Structures are given as structure tokens and as C-alpha cells.
Amino acid sequence: MRAAKAVYLPALKVCLHFRAATVLAAVVLVIVSGIVASRMGTEFIPSLDEGDVGDARLAHPRHEPDPGHRDATRAGTRLKEFRK
Numbered sequence: 748m749r750a751a752k753a754v755y756l757p758a759l760k761v762c763l764h765f766r767a768a769t770v771l772a773a774v775v776l777v778i779v780s781g782i783v784a785s786r787m788g789t790e791f792i793p794s795l796d797e798g799d800v801g802d803a804r805l806a807h808p809r810h811e812p813d814p815g816h817r818d819a820t821r822a823g824t825r826l827k828e829f830r831k
Contacts, residue, residue: 762769
């Protein structure tokens with residue numbers, strides 16, 4: 748606790764002395780964090796046009812690769828037929 752107080756109290760004094768700068772820095776950090784957070788994960792979301800269908804097929808973990816691939820291929824073929 749002494750080490751934490753030794754760091755915290757001087758930092759608190761600086762923040763209280765420079766209140767406007769502290770508030771401005773906090774606001775900037777919140778805005779930057781919001782921008783970064785709003786873009787997180789977008790690389791995993793496919794861009795779809797109007798009329799497109801999003802498809803995510805998952806195989807059961809106990810399936811061996813061949814039946815899972817066969818099922819995925821069959822599902823893909825059915826989806827293509829549906830789209831026609």
C-alpha cells in the first residue's frame with residue numbers, strides 16, 4: 748500500500764493542479780477508445796450486398812473431416828439451388 752500511495756498521491760496532486768488538461772485527456776481517451784472499439788472485429792464480418800445470404804457452417808467436433816466436408820459441400824450446393 749505504501750508503494751501505491753507513493754505513486755498515487757503525487758499523480759493525484761498533478762491531476763488536481765492541471766484539471767482542464769486532465770479532463771481533456773480523459774475525453775480524448777474516451778473518444779479514441781470508442782473509435783477503436785467500434786472497428787474491432789470488422790475484419791471478420793463479411794461485407795454483404797443486398798440479396799446476399801450470410802452462411803456459417805460448423806461441424807460437430809466429433810465428426811471426422813471427410814463427413815464434415817461432405818455435409819458442408821452439400822449445404823453449399825443446396826444454398827446455390829435456393830438462390831436460383
